[in-house]
Amino acid sequence: MSDFAADPSHPRYQSLLLRHRLEQAEKDGLLAGSAMIAHGRGEAYDYLLGERTIPSAHKATVQALGTLKKAKRPVISLNGNAVALAGESLLMLAERLSCPVEINIFYRTPERMAALIGRLEAIKEEHQLEVQILGAEPNARIPGLKGPRANCTKEGIIDSDVIMVPLEDGDRCEALVAMGKTVIVIDLNPLSRSAKMGSITIVDELTRVVQNMLVDIENCVVDEAFSNDEVLADALQHIATKFTSR
Numbered sequence: 526m527s528d529f530a531a532d533p534s535h536p537r538y539q540s541l542l543l544r545h546r547l548e549q550a551e552k553d554g555l556l557a558g559s560a561m562i563a564h565g566r567g568e569a570y571d572y573l574l575g576e577r578t579i580p581s582a583h584k585a586t587v588q589a590l591g592t593l594k595k596a597k598r599p600v601i602s603l604n605g606n607a608v609a610l611a612g613e614s615l616l617m618l619a620e621r622l623s624c625p626v627e628i629n630i631f632y633r634t635p636e637r638m639a640a641l642i643g644r645l646e647a648i649k650e651e652h653q654l655e656v657q658i659l660g661a662e663p664n665a666r667i668p669g670l671k672g673p674r675a676n677c678t679k680e681g682i683i684d685s686d687v688i689m690v691p692l693e694d695g696d697r698c699e700a701l702v703a704m705g706k707t708v709i710v711i712d713l714n715p716l717s718r719s720a721k722m723g724s725i726t727i728v729d730e731l732t733r734v735v736q737n738m739l740v741d742i743e744n745c746v747v748d749e750a751f752s753n754d755e756v757l758a759d760a761l762q763h764i765a766t767k768f769t770s771r
């Protein structure tokens with residue numbers, strides 16, 4: 526981040542910072558070719574949501590945290606965008622939850638896997654974090670998916686009961702749900718297949734979600750009456766209201 530020059534008082538500072546992280550990650554070989562497109566789509570939805578955590582997203586965040594804390598074998602699945610945008614805070618969260626992270630990417634190449642694992646190991650070292658990083662040596666496959674994106678580990682994704690998947694693709698989300706897992710989705714698009722398939726969907730920007738989780742981690746209670754459909758409907762309602770109000 527050393528060459529990031531924007532002033533924190535700039536009204537678009539946060540957005541510029543995230544773009545910078547992605548530019549840097551692209552240079553470092555962490556990202557998929559379509560990573561910027563995915564980010565741009567996220568930015569568009571974030572703009573419509575007011576670039577802030579709406580109350581229903583916060584409710585889903587607390588529900589997700591409580592569910593992760595209660596889980597027997599929680600795991601956080603990480604892709605290129607997630608590591609680039611929030612690698613540090615995601616590893617800090619994993620340590621607080623005592624759960625492993627697993628690199629599980631859509632566009633899998635040995636070079637990207639090595640770059641992502643290397644980045645996470647460097648963060649671990651810098652912050653002296655105790656987190657298991659899985660994914661380097663896949664020994665299992667997610668049933669129902671074709672190609673290298675199905676590769677995963679038995680001790681991580683396969684044996685998990687609760688899995689958090691930031692910026693997941695719809696197919697894989699569906700496959701994880703079909704395996705009987707509780708799937709926590711983080712996606713700014715409330716209309717995406719992942720958002721609709723997820724057990725708990727947080728319609729919010731990834732870096733804000735992880736920061737909120739780190740703040741709320743000691744005070745999260747699972748709400749037995751939680752409804753994911755209500756969370757999605759509220760996000761859409763929020764966007765619609767933004768169009769009709771000044």
Ligand code: PTJ
Binds near residue numbers: 559564604692
């Ligand atoms: O690293 P890989 O190979 O696993 O590839 C990662 C990407 C993200 C490129 C891949 O999974 C992909 O193409 O994703 P999609 O299908 O474009 O979906 C990304 C979703 O994440 C979209 O619905 C975006 O709205 C949403 N999104 C993008 N940036 C953020 C986000 N949601 C939350 N926070 C963000 N920062």
